Amino acid sequence: MKNVFPLDSGEHLQEALIRRPRRNRRTASIREMTQETHLRPSQLAAPLFIVEGTEQIQPIPSMPDVFRYSIDEAISETAQLYEAGIRAIDLFTVVPAERKDRCGTEAVREGNLLQRSIRKIKAEIPEMCVMVDIALDPFTDHGHDGVLNESGEIVNDETLNILSEMSVLAAEAGADMIAPSDMMDGRVAFIRHALDDAGHSGVGIMSYTAKYASSFYGPFRDALESAPKFGDKKTYQMNPANIREALVECALDETEGADIILIKPAGPYLDVIAAVRKKTSLPIAAYHVSGEYSMVMAAAERGWINPDTAFLEILLGIKRAGADLILTYAAKRIAKKLSF
Ligand code: PBG
Numbered sequence: 001m002k003n004v005f006p007l008d009s010g011e012h013l014q015e016a017l018i019r020r021p022r023r024n025r026r027t028a029s030i031r032e033m034t035q036e037t038h039l040r041p042s043q044l045a046a047p048l049f050i051v052e053g054t055e056q057i058q059p060i061p062s063m064p065d066v067f068r069y070s071i072d073e074a075i076s077e078t079a080q081l082y083e084a085g086i087r088a089i090d091l092f093t094v095v096p097a098e099r100k101d102r103c104g105t106e107a108v109r110e111g112n113l114l115q116r117s118i119r120k121i122k123a124e125i126p127e128m129c130v131m132v133d134i135a136l137d138p139f140t141d142h143g144h145d146g147v148l149n150e151s152g153e154i155v156n157d158e159t160l161n162i163l164s165e166m167s168v169l170a171a172e173a174g175a176d177m178i179a180p181s182d183m184m185d186g187r188v189a190f191i192r193h194a195l196d197d198a199g200h201s202g203v204g205i206m207s208y209t210a211k212y213a214s215s216f217y218g219p220f221r222d223a224l225e226s227a228p229k230f231g232d233k234k235t236y237q238m239n240p241a242n243i244r245e246a247l248v249e250c251a252l253d254e255t256e257g258a259d260i261i262l263i264k265p266a267g268p269y270l271d272v273i274a275a276v277r278k279k280t281s282l283p284i285a286a287y288h289v290s291g292e293y294s295m296v297m298a299a300a301e302r303g304w305i306n307p308d309t310a311f312l313e314i315l316l317g318i319k320r321a322g323a324d325l326i327l328t329y330a331a332k333r334i335a336k337k338l339s340f
Contacts (some may be wrong), residue, residue, distance in 0.1 A: 040085070049093075062290075087129055091130065118130055141225065167180070240269075268312055
């Protein structure tokens with residue numbers, strides 16, 4: 001048989017290899033010049049866990065290098081994040097068990113830890129965009145994101161009022177953006193109207209549009225002690241097998257008034273990010289969740305992986321798929337490695 005690609009002949013090889021993609025990888029300058037996707041600190045947002053008290057910096061065993069901060073410490077952490085070029089934080093509060101109940105009433109108690117955190121952080125670092133996670137799971141004694149009825153179902157419409165009230169209280173405390181993560185139907189429209197009626201038409205909504213029922217939320221639930229006490233979240237969070245359903249959710253959230261569309265988790269759902277990117281002109285956020293973070297850190301602790309290069313690669317991949325903003329627990333360490 002004739003050799004169609006004669007590697008033994010220099011002359012033929014020259015002819016055959018007119019295109020040599022390696023030329024664009026030859027030097028660092030050429031590689032930088034031809035780089036297609038870029039990551040900047042302002043494209044990263046940092047989730048922050050807040051606890052009662054002062055001078056608290058509590059480690060979370062399943063999330064190495066992530067801490068629960070009391071408000072005073074959260075303020076200095078926010079200042080450091082801003083210094084590192086990060087422009088958004090997303091707040092979550094730890095609710096003591098004795099304050100949790102069936103309906104999550106602590107979520108709408110005036111002066112709760114969430115509202116105090118927003119108010120104090122905004123007073124000290126007003127330029128930081130403060131986002132607030134809106135869902136009932138940290139506040140309910142059963143750990144579900146909505147109201148539980150007598151037959152053990154998470155009821156949709158009854159939950160919407162509480163979420164709206166929680167959102168208005170957050171806006172009053174100074175939140176820049178409301179981030180509903182509960183996956184109840186219609187909550188974006190409901191929250192939008194409630195905010196507008198209360199005079200907060202300037203407060204945005206970053207909707208968790210496609211939030212999957214994922215095994216990667218485990219370490220987060222340790223951090224907030226918010227794991228569901230029974231069952232799972234499959235009647236409201238999405239089936240990991242579905243992508244068309246993400247487009248349905250996206251169309252709804254867009255018409256309901258979402259300002260940013262969020263997909264979560266990020267790494268295992270890059271195809272969803274890419275598909276949603278084609279369907280919406282709104283900014284897309286991706287949540288690189290706790291389990292995705294902790295897997296890298298666990299491997300790093302064993303010396304099996306370099307966490308910085310691994311995070312950079314993962315976050316760049318999420319951007320390449322089409323995300324504009326990435327929520328990640330690695331925000332600070334990675335922002336410090338990036339040039340502005
Ligand atoms: C609350 C909420 C969860 C996460 C963000 N908001 C947990 C859940 O839905 O069970 C997970 C974030 C992470 O794992 O980093 N609804």
